[in-house]
Amino acid sequence: MSDSDKQTEEKIFDAATEVFTEKGLDGARMQDIADQAGINKSLLHYYYRTKDRLFNAVFEKIAANMFSKFAPVFDENLSLEDKIRFFYREHISFLQRNPRLPAFLLNEINRNPERLRKIIATLDIEKFWDMLCAQNGKELEEYNITREKIPQIMTTIAAISVFPFAARGIFESLFKKIGIDFDTYLEERKEFAADFVIKAIKSKV
Amino acid sequence: MSDSDKQTEEKIFDAATEVFTEKGLDGARMQDIADQAGINKSLLHYYYRTKDRLFNAVFEKIAANMFSKFAPVFDENLSLEDKIRFFYREHISFLQRNPRLPAFLLNEINRNPERLRKIIATLDIEKFWDMLCAQNGKELEEYNITREKIPQIMTTIAAISVFPFAARGIFESLFKKIGIDFDTYLEERKEFAADFVIKAIKSKV
DNA sequence: GTCTATAGAAGGATAGAC
DNA sequence: GTCTATCCTTCTATAGAC
Numbered sequence: 001m002s003d004s005d006k007q008t009e010e011k012i013f014d015a016a017t018e019v020f021t022e023k024g025l026d027g028a029r030m031q032d033i034a035d036q037a038g039i040n041k042s043l044l045h046y047y048y049r050t051k052d053r054l055f056n057a058v059f060e061k062i063a064a065n066m067f068s069k070f071a072p073v074f075d076e077n078l079s080l081e082d083k084i085r086f087f088y089r090e091h092i093s094f095l096q097r098n099p100r101l102p103a104f105l106l107n108e109i110n111r112n113p114e115r116l117r118k119i120i121a122t123l124d125i126e127k128f129w130d131m132l133c134a135q136n137g138k139e140l141e142e143y144n145i146t147r148e149k150i151p152q153i154m155t156t157i158a159a160i161s162v163f164p165f166a167a168r169g170i171f172e173s174l175f176k177k178i179g180i181d182f183d184t185y186l187e188e189r190k191e192f193a194a195d196f197v198i199k200a201i202k203s204k205v
Numbered sequence: 206m207s208d209s210d211k212q213t214e215e216k217i218f219d220a221a222t223e224v225f226t227e228k229g230l231d232g233a234r235m236q237d238i239a240d241q242a243g244i245n246k247s248l249l250h251y252y253y254r255t256k257d258r259l260f261n262a263v264f265e266k267i268a269a270n271m272f273s274k275f276a277p278v279f280d281e282n283l284s285l286e287d288k289i290r291f292f293y294r295e296h297i298s299f300l301q302r303n304p305r306l307p308a309f310l311l312n313e314i315n316r317n318p319e320r321l322r323k324i325i326a327t328l329d330i331e332k333f334w335d336m337l338c339a340q341n342g343k344e345l346e347e348y349n350i351t352r353e354k355i356p357q358i359m360t361t362i363a364a365i366s367v368f369p370f371a372a373r374g375i376f377e378s379l380f381k382k383i384g385i386d387f388d389t390y391l392e393e394r395k396e397f398a399a400d401f402v403i404k405a406i407k408s409k410v
Numbered sequence: 411g412t413c414t415a416t417a418g419a420a421g422g423a424t425a426g427a428c
Numbered sequence: 429g430t431c432t433a434t435c436c437t438t439c440t441a442t443a444g445a446c
Contacts, residue, residue: 008429026231027316030422040431045423047429107312109374111232116378125382151385152397155376159368160361166371169314171360173321177330180356192357199408200401213411235440245413250441 009047011037016044017058021104025055025111056115063105063119069094071128080139084157085194091161092190102165143201153201160193214252216242221249222263226309230260230316261320268310268324274299276333285344289362290399296366297395307370348406358406365398 006014015037019028030051034041048054073087095102109116132154133147145153164171164186172182211219220242224233235256239246253259278292300307314321337359338352350358369376369391377387 024229024231024312024316026229029420031420041422042424042432043430049423051422103312103315106371106375107229107308110308110371111229113374113378116374120378120382125379129383149397151380151383151390152394152401155369155372155390156365156398156401158372159364163364163368163371164360166311166315166368167360167363169318169321170311173318173325174330175356177325178334178356185356185360189357192354193361196357196361196405200405203404203408234438236438246440247414247442248412251411254441256440 008037008039008043011039012044012047012054013057013061016054017062020055020058021062021100024104024107028055059108059115060119062101063109063116064122066101066105067119067123071123074128074135075131080135080143081198084197085191087157088161088193089190092186092193095161095165096186099165099168102162103168106166144204145201153197157197160197161189164189213242213244213248216244217249217252217259218262218266221259222267225260225263226267226305229309229312233260264313264320265324267306268314268321269327271306271310272324272328276328279333279340280336285340285348286403289402290396292362293366293398294395297391297398300366300370301391304370304373307367308373311371349409350406362402365402366394369394 012033016028016033019033019036022028023032028051030041030044033054034044037044044051044054048057070087070091073090074083076083076086078086132150136145136147168182171185175182175185217238221233221238224238224241227233228237233256235246235249238259239249242249249256249259253262275292275296278295279288281288281291283291337355341350341352373387376390380387380390
């Protein structure tokens with residue numbers, strides 16, 4: 001579908017996604033979005049009333065997508081080890097295609113945590129949590145994973161794949177000084193991350 | 206020293222630090238900073254000329270502080286294991302006292318990576334890197350750490366302590382749904398993080 | 411050095427023609 | 429539905445009195 005075939009509302013939404021994820025809510029200008037969409041500024045208001053409504057539409061789409069996309073991995077019929085390997089391959093690949101999303105979401109949620117409530121309300125966190133804990137009886141027991149350590153482990157797993165993208169600006173600058181390529185680092189990270197986590201949870205030491 | 210004893214320039218700087226770290230460059234208003242400092246708006250311009258110069262002063266102070274504060278840990282006369290334990294205790298405690306710094310720095314650096322260049326230029330990254338690698342001959346060899354894995358390991362170590370603060374808004378919302386207290390999580394993380402990393406790098410599996 | 415007042419620019423939003 | 433023109437508010441920055 002070429003740009004000219006797209007309906008106006010969709011063109012606006014796509015342009016807004018691009019501009020908001022790059023500049024944030026405060027930094028984005030309605031004029032930037034109109035230019036990006038190739039339409040007039042007042043059309044933004046015709047379709048979305050206010051800047052805030054337009055932002056919310058973009059934010060909710062991205063956030064819901066992000067949160068619902070990877071939770072199912074942990075419900076697959078795989079060994080815990082394979083789940084972890086599968087997760088990092090898929091998750092880091094997804095972030096390579098959408099490198100701005102982590103920084104965008106983290107920043108806007110910190111700035112206005114209320115926005116996240118709606119999305120969280122639509123997700124069944126308790127069910128996901130119960131599902132995770134249910135694995136305790138099956139597989140987690142053979143590792144040294146107790147129920148109360150699951151939040152520490154889950155947030156660590158997420159940190160290892162998400163943080164390099166959130167800190168991309170820092171990493172790229174530092175890597176350049178010691179002759180490391182950021183893209184190569186990311187490719188290697190898919191396997192390193194899985195190895196690292198599996199070794200940590202397997203170790204009895 | 207009470208507020209009224211502080212010199213005006215210092216009051217402005219402190220107020221700007223507070224407002225910028227909370228709202229970011231784009232979101233911060235000169236009026237907010239003046240109010241916070243308890244002075245008139247035009248005094249900001251008298252001391253710092255423009256909003257951008259004021260922001261740069263704040264940013265450079267914070268960034269330089271952040272980067273130089275913890276690198277020396279890895280040059281201490283401790284075993285690698287003790288260095289890791291010491292680092293997480295100190296680093297997470299520091300972030301508990303300054304919880305907004307990670308999100309602030311990550312966001313502003315991504316938005317304008319050029320700002321970081323000046324700070325990085327003043328740090329001797331190559332020397333820090335050589336120092337890290339020098340440990341290869343001493344201690345790292347007995348673990349399965351090769352020179353080319355050091356960037357993966359160092360970024361992972363950082364991710365584990367920094368990410369919970371960068372993602373604080375998300376974590377707090379999710380934790381609330383399953384009855385976990387964020388502050389308790391952070392306290393437990395000091396030890397969990399060290400254990401996790403040490404187990405991962407010690408494991409021969 | 412500190413204030414009041416205001417200039418000057420930018421951005422969000424709307425009215426109204428087509 | 430889409431455009432032009434413009435209003436109105438907000439914000440940075442400066443001029444000038446004290």
